[in-house]
Amino acid sequence: MQYCKCLWETPSELNSSWFGQEAFAAAANLPCLYKAEEVAAVKQKVPRRRRTNMASIYGDIMKVDTTGASKKTADQDKLSTTGVEASHQLAKTDLARMNQYKGIITKVGNNAQIDPAVISGIISRESRAGAALINGWGDHGNGFGLMQVDKRHHRIVGEWNSEEHLIQGTKILTDFISGVKAKFPNWSKEKVLKGGIAAYNFGLKNVQTYERLDMGTTNNDYSNDVVARAQWYKQNGY
Numbered sequence: 001m002q003y004c005k006c007l008w009e010t011p012s013e014l015n016s017s018w019f020g021q022e023a024f025a026a027a028a029n030l031p032c033l034y035k036a037e038e039v040a041a042v043k044q045k046v047p048r049r050r051r052t053n054m055a056s057i058y059g060d061i062m063k064v065d066t067t068g069a070s071k072k073t074a075d076q077d078k079l080s081t082t083g084v085e086a087s088h089q090l091a092k093t094d095l096a097r098m099n100q101y102k103g104i105i106t107k108v109g110n111n112a113q114i115d116p117a118v119i120s121g122i123i124s125r126e127s128r129a130g131a132a133l134i135n136g137w138g139d140h141g142n143g144f145g146l147m148q149v150d151k152r153h154h155r156i157v158g159e160w161n162s163e164e165h166l167i168q169g170t171k172i173l174t175d176f177i178s179g180v181k182a183k184f185p186n187w188s189k190e191k192v193l194k195g196g197i198a199a200y201n202f203g204l205k206n207v208q209t210y211e212r213l214d215m216g217t218t219n220n221d222y223s224n225d226v227v228a229r230a231q232w233y234k235q236n237g238y
Contacts, residue, residue: 056115058177058196059189061230066194068228070221087228090124095236097129101146101161102238108166112174117238118193119170121230122147122200125222136160145169172200179204198223 068084077093079086098105098120105123109116126148127133136159137143142150145160147169154172158164177196180187184195187210195207198214201222207213214220 055113056109056118057113058115058118058174059193061115061118061121061193061227061234064190064194064227064231066224066227066231067221069225070219072219073221073225084228087225088232090225091121091229091232092236094124094129094131097131098123098233098238101129101166104163104166105238108163108170112167112170114170114174114177115230115234115238117230117234118173118197118226119147119166120233120238121226121228122169122173122197124229124233125226130161133160147172173197176200176204180207183207184210194223194227197226 066084066087068088069082069086069090071082074082074086074090077090079089081089101123102116105119106116109119123129123146126143127138127146130146132138133145136145138148139150142152144151144156145158145162145165147166149156149165149169149172154168157168173196176199177192180195180199181192183204184192184207187195191210195210195213198217199207201217206216214223217223219225
C-alpha cells in the first residue's frame with residue numbers, strides 16, 4: 001500500500017493544511033501516517049496554496065525613488081507622456097509577452113533572492129520582453145536574449161529566452177549590486193539596488209553619485225525607467 005508523507009495526527013488536521021506539512025515531511029524524510037488515497041481525496045477539496053515570491057535580500061523595489069522614463073525612451077512607443085506614467089505604460093505594453101516567461105522569471109528571482117519584478121523591469125527595458133530582438137539578438141548584434149547579455153564581455157549561455165540565460169543575466173545584475181555596495185558602503189539597500197541597475201547598463205566604474213546616477217546611461221534614464229517598470233510589474237503579479 002502506498003503512503004504519503006504527512007505529519008498530521010488526525011484527518012481534520014490533515015484537511016486543514018496538507019500542503020506545507022506534506023512538503024516538510026518529505027524534506028525531513030519522515031514516515032507517513034496516511035494512505036496516499038486519503039491524501040489525494042483531501043487534495044481535491046483543498047486548493048493548493050499559491051507560491052509567493054521569496055523576500056529579496058537586495059532591498060525593496062517599491063521603496064526606490066524614481067523619475068521614470070525620459071522623453072526619448074517614451075518616444076519608442078510614441079507616448080504623449082513621460083516619467084513614471086510612461087514607464088508604466090511601456091511595462092504594460094510588454095505584459096502579455098512577459099507573462100510567457102513569468103514562471104522562469106519567478107524561479108530565477110527566488111533562487112537568486114532578488115525580486116522577480118526587478119528582472120522583469122530589466123527585460124522590459126532591454127528587449128521589450130523579446131519584441132525588440134531579431135533571432136534573439138539586439139544592440140547591433142552585441143546583446144543576447146531577454147536581458148541583453150553583451151557578448152563582448154560575457155560568454156553567452158542558453159537560448160535567448162531560456163532559464164539559463166535569465167540565470168546568467170541575473171547573476172550579472174546581482175554582481176553589479178554587490179559591487180555598488182562595496183563601493184558605497186553607506187548607501188541604503190534601495191540606493192545600492194538602483195545603483196546596481198544603472199551599472200548593469202553602463203558599468204560599475206560609471207556609478208559615481210546617487211544624485212546623478214543615470215547621467216551617461218542609455219537615454220540618461222536607465223535605472224529610473226527600470227525601477228518604475230519594475231514597480232509596475234510588482235503591482236501586477238510579479
